[in-house]
Amino acid sequence: MKPIITFFISLVFATSVCGQVSDSAWIARVYDHVLTKGVAYEDLRTLCKGIGHRLAGSESAQKAVDWGLLTLLNAGADRVFAMPVEVPHWTRGNVNVASATTSRGDTALAITALGGSVGTNGPLRAEVIEVKSLEELAELGREKIEGKIVFFNKAMDAALINTGAAYGGAFPIRSKGPSEAARFGAVACIIRSLTLADDNFPHTGATQYEEDVRRIPAAALSAVASRQLSALLKTDPHLKFTLEMNCEAFPRVMQGNVIGEITGSVYPDEYIVIGGHLDSWDIGEGAHDDGTGIVQSIEVLRCLKAIGYRPQRTIRVVLFINEEFGNDGGITYAKVAMESGWKHLAAIESDGGGFTPLGFNCELTDAQFEHTRPWLTKLEPYNLFKIRQGGSGVDIRPLKDGKVGLFGLSVDGQKYFDYHHTNNDRFENVNRRELHLGAAAMTALTVLLDMHGLE
Amino acid sequence: MKPIITFFISLVFATSVCGQVSDSAWIARVYDHVLTKGVAYEDLRTLCKGIGHRLAGSESAQKAVDWGLLTLLNAGADRVFAMPVEVPHWTRGNVNVASATTSRGDTALAITALGGSVGTNGPLRAEVIEVKSLEELAELGREKIEGKIVFFNKAMDAALINTGAAYGGAFPIRSKGPSEAARFGAVACIIRSLTLADDNFPHTGATQYEEDVRRIPAAALSAVASRQLSALLKTDPHLKFTLEMNCEAFPRVMQGNVIGEITGSVYPDEYIVIGGHLDSWDIGEGAHDDGTGIVQSIEVLRCLKAIGYRPQRTIRVVLFINEEFGNDGGITYAKVAMESGWKHLAAIESDGGGFTPLGFNCELTDAQFEHTRPWLTKLEPYNLFKIRQGGSGVDIRPLKDGKVGLFGLSVDGQKYFDYHHTNNDRFENVNRRELHLGAAAMTALTVLLDMHGLE
Numbered sequence: 001m002k003p004i005i006t007f008f009i010s011l012v013f014a015t016s017v018c019g020q021v022s023d024s025a026w027i028a029r030v031y032d033h034v035l036t037k038g039v040a041y042e043d044l045r046t047l048c049k050g051i052g053h054r055l056a057g058s059e060s061a062q063k064a065v066d067w068g069l070l071t072l073l074n075a076g077a078d079r080v081f082a083m084p085v086e087v088p089h090w091t092r093g094n095v096n097v098a099s100a101t102t103s104r105g106d107t108a109l110a111i112t113a114l115g116g117s118v119g120t121n122g123p124l125r126a127e128v129i130e131v132k133s134l135e136e137l138a139e140l141g142r143e144k145i146e147g148k149i150v151f152f153n154k155a156m157d158a159a160l161i162n163t164g165a166a167y168g169g170a171f172p173i174r175s176k177g178p179s180e181a182a183r184f185g186a187v188a189c190i191i192r193s194l195t196l197a198d199d200n201f202p203h204t205g206a207t208q209y210e211e212d213v214r215r216i217p218a219a220a221l222s223a224v225a226s227r228q229l230s231a232l233l234k235t236d237p238h239l240k241f242t243l244e245m246n247c248e249a250f251p252r253v254m255q256g257n258v259i260g261e262i263t264g265s266v267y268p269d270e271y272i273v274i275g276g277h278l279d280s281w282d283i284g285e286g287a288h289d290d291g292t293g294i295v296q297s298i299e300v301l302r303c304l305k306a307i308g309y310r311p312q313r314t315i316r317v318v319l320f321i322n323e324e325f326g327n328d329g330g331i332t333y334a335k336v337a338m339e340s341g342w343k344h345l346a347a348i349e350s351d352g353g354g355f356t357p358l359g360f361n362c363e364l365t366d367a368q369f370e371h372t373r374p375w376l377t378k379l380e381p382y383n384l385f386k387i388r389q390g391g392s393g394v395d396i397r398p399l400k401d402g403k404v405g406l407f408g409l410s411v412d413g414q415k416y417f418d419y420h421h422t423n424n425d426r427f428e429n430v431n432r433r434e435l436h437l438g439a440a441a442m443t444a445l446t447v448l449l450d451m452h453g454l455e
Numbered sequence: 456m457k458p459i460i461t462f463f464i465s466l467v468f469a470t471s472v473c474g475q476v477s478d479s480a481w482i483a484r485v486y487d488h489v490l491t492k493g494v495a496y497e498d499l500r501t502l503c504k505g506i507g508h509r510l511a512g513s514e515s516a517q518k519a520v521d522w523g524l525l526t527l528l529n530a531g532a533d534r535v536f537a538m539p540v541e542v543p544h545w546t547r548g549n550v551n552v553a554s555a556t557t558s559r560g561d562t563a564l565a566i567t568a569l570g571g572s573v574g575t576n577g578p579l580r581a582e583v584i585e586v587k588s589l590e591e592l593a594e595l596g597r598e599k600i601e602g603k604i605v606f607f608n609k610a611m612d613a614a615l616i617n618t619g620a621a622y623g624g625a626f627p628i629r630s631k632g633p634s635e636a637a638r639f640g641a642v643a644c645i646i647r648s649l650t651l652a653d654d655n656f657p658h659t660g661a662t663q664y665e666e667d668v669r670r671i672p673a674a675a676l677s678a679v680a681s682r683q684l685s686a687l688l689k690t691d692p693h694l695k696f697t698l699e700m701n702c703e704a705f706p707r708v709m710q711g712n713v714i715g716e717i718t719g720s721v722y723p724d725e726y727i728v729i730g731g732h733l734d735s736w737d738i739g740e741g742a743h744d745d746g747t748g749i750v751q752s753i754e755v756l757r758c759l760k761a762i763g764y765r766p767q768r769t770i771r772v773v774l775f776i777n778e779e780f781g782n783d784g785g786i787t788y789a790k791v792a793m794e795s796g797w798k799h800l801a802a803i804e805s806d807g808g809g810f811t812p813l814g815f816n817c818e819l820t821d822a823q824f825e826h827t828r829p830w831l832t833k834l835e836p837y838n839l840f841k842i843r844q845g846g847s848g849v850d851i852r853p854l855k856d857g858k859v860g861l862f863g864l865s866v867d868g869q870k871y872f873d874y875h876h877t878n879n880d881r882f883e884n885v886n887r888r889e890l891h892l893g894a895a896a897m898t899a900l901t902v903l904l905d906m907h908g909l910e
Contacts, residue, residue: 031614031616032614035613036614158490158888159486159487159491161838162838196888198887355867356811356867358838358840382616383617383813383841385813385840386838386840412810412811414811414886414892415886415888415889431869433613433651433869433870434869434870437616437869
C-alpha cells in the first residue's frame, strides 16, 4: 500500500455564487455543461484503454487508484486522499478451458472461472449431472452426484421486466451452487452464465465457498456453450467433461478507496457522497461495471466546479475498491465514517451501467421521501420519471443507518447483463451521450440535495 | 403493381375467451408471451438480411410488400390485403463521392446524396462557402454565393434532452437548404449530417426542391468529414471541392400499404390501427428506421392470437409504404379511410427505433386523455412511465380528425440519430429484448384500447 496521498488547495479566492440562482436554473446549467463540454467519456477511454480491467488486489487496480487520485485532483477537488482498504488477491490464471468428449469426439466449450474459484491442478475429468436448481440438486442427493461435475443450467427469467430482478433470482446458484454441490460430493461445479443474451461470452462473478465443505473448482459456461452441453448430454448422458483452470489465491493486500472533495461553504462537516466502484472483474475492461460509475462521479465534481456552483455541504466523490469480491471498500468506508463521526446527509451511487438514466432508486424514510417530492419532480423535464423507494448501491449500502439518504442511479438496463462480467464489457459498448446524461442526472441530484437537505 | 391480394380465414371455430380476464391479467400474458416466445427479432433478421434496405419505388420495397403480406398471414391474420399507393422512384446511383483539393493535395470526404437530389452529370468542381444557418445564407446574398457550393455546417443541438427535438431543430437545413442556396446562385449544396454522433457515416434523408428555383445537387457529409472540410477551409478558403453523384429520378410507380386484420368480435367496423413504415432509405438495412416498427406491429397481431385474446374491435396492422419521401402511404391510407367511411378508434405507431420503450406520446382530446388515465397507469409496472400529450407518428398523423386517438411508442432514443439514415442502421444494432419490450408495450396498449375505448 502506498502512503495516503493528501492534497489541499487554497480556497482563498473562492466566492459564493449560489445566492441568486434557483435550483431549476442550476440544473439547466448542469445539463448544458455536461452534454456539451463533459469529458467523462474521455476519462472512461483512459480508464478502459489505458489501464484496462482492474480486479481488486491486482497491479492494475493499484494503477487505477493512482489514476483516480490524479484525475480527481485535475477535476478541481479541494482535497484528495486514499483510504486504506484490505482486499483479496486472487488470479484467474492463463488456462480456463473445458471440453465435452462423446463417442463423436471433443467439443470445446467457452468457459471461465468464477471469481475466487480454486484451480483444477491439471485437467479434471468427470461425468456431468445437469440440474436446474439448488432444490433439484438436494433431491438428487449424494448417490447421483458424488464424483461428478454438477451443471446448473438455469437461464435468468426473461419474463421479468427489470433485468436486475432476473439477475437476483439467478444469483444464488452462482454464489451458493458450488458449495452445495460439494456438500453432495461433486468434484466441480459449472453454471450457465447469468445473462439474458444468447451469445458465447462466459460471465464470471464471485462465488462464496462455505467454510464446512471442500472447495471445488467453479466456472461459468457461456449461454451458447450451456445449450451445446445440454444437447450433448441428451445424446450421451455419460459423456466426459474436462475442465482445466489454474486459478490461485494469495494473501490479502492493502489498496484504497479514492476520495476527492469540494469543501462545503456552510456545513463543511456534512457530506454528500457520490460514487461507484473502481475495481472490476479481470476480463474485459470493466466499462459498464463500473468504469462508467467512476467517471460519472468524477464528472459531478468537475461540473460543479465548472459551472461555479459552490456547495453548502462537502461534496465527496468516493471511488470504492473491491465491490466485486466482498465489498471491502464500502464496508471499510462506513466503518471509518462511524469511527470518525462523519455526518452524511446522503450518498448517490452509479453501478447499473452507463446507459440512459431513467431516475433514482431511493432508500429514504417515508418522511424524507415526502420531503423530496416537490423538488425531485424538477428532474422530470430531463426524462427522470422513475423515482422509487427500494434499492440504491452495494458500495453505499453499509452507510444505511435510518438517517442518511441513499440513491442509486436507475438506468435503462435492459442490455446490462449482456455485458456484465464478460470480455465484452468494453469501452466501445458505452455511448457517450447516454454516459453523460447519467453524469448530469447525478450532478443535478447533488445540487438538489445540497440546496434542500432531507428534512 | 400487383393485384390486391386478399385472404379470408374462417372464424367458425373461434370462441370468445375474453370474458373473465381482467385488463391487467391480459397485459401480464402479453409480456410473458412476447418476452419468452416472441419472434419479432427473427422477423427483423429476415427483413434486414433477406431483403435489406427498401427504398419506396425499388424492387426490394416490392419484395418487402410481398414479405409483409405473407408474414401477416402466417402470423394469424384473418384477412390480409395490399392497398395501392403511388410512390416516387429515385435512385442514388453507384457514384457518391467528394474531395477537397488544396495546395497540399486531395482529401476524400465521406458523403452521400440527400434523397431526391439531382445528379452532378460528371464531376462538379467549385469553391465552398461555409454557413451555419439559413439566416446567414440570406445575409451573405448572391454576391458571395453565386457559382459556389454552399456548406451548411451546423451540428444538432446536443444540449437538448430529447434527440427528436434536436433533429427537428436541424431539419429545415436539410429540407430547405438546397433550394435556398440555389436561390442565391449556388451550384450545389452540402450539409453536415443530422446526427449527434461523431463518426464518419453520412446521413441521407429527403430534401424538398422548391418549384421556382433550379434543382442543384444536394448531399450530406459525415460529422467527421464536415469537421475536416471546415478545418481545410480555415487554411485555404479558396480550396476546390469536387462532387460527383449519378442520382436519377424516374416516373412514379405503384406499390402498396400492407394490411392484416383480426376481425372484431363485437364492433367489426371499428378499427384500431397498429403500424410502422415498411420502406427505408437505400443505405444500411433500415433496421431501426423502421424495420423494428414493422416487426413489432406484426408481433402485436401474432401475440393477440397466441394468447387467445379475441378483440372486440378490428385490429388492423398497417405496414405503410413511403414514409421517408413524401408520406404517400399514410396520406393514401387516410384518404381511402375517409372515402370508405372507416371508423377508427385509435392508431398506434412505432417509428423511433427498436429501443427500450418508455411510454407513449399521445394526440388525444383532453377528455380522451383524462379517460385513459386510470387504465394507462396499468402500464407503469412495465416501466412505461412517460405518457404525454404531443406527437404520435408520421404515417398515422393524416388520420387526425379530433376523434381518433393517436399514439406513438416513446423509446429511449438517445442513440437513434447515431444510426438514422446511414449505412450503420443494421440488424446488429438492434437488441432483441429491447425490441420485444416495444412489441409488448404496443400489444398491451392495443388490449387496453380495445377493452376500454376512448370515451
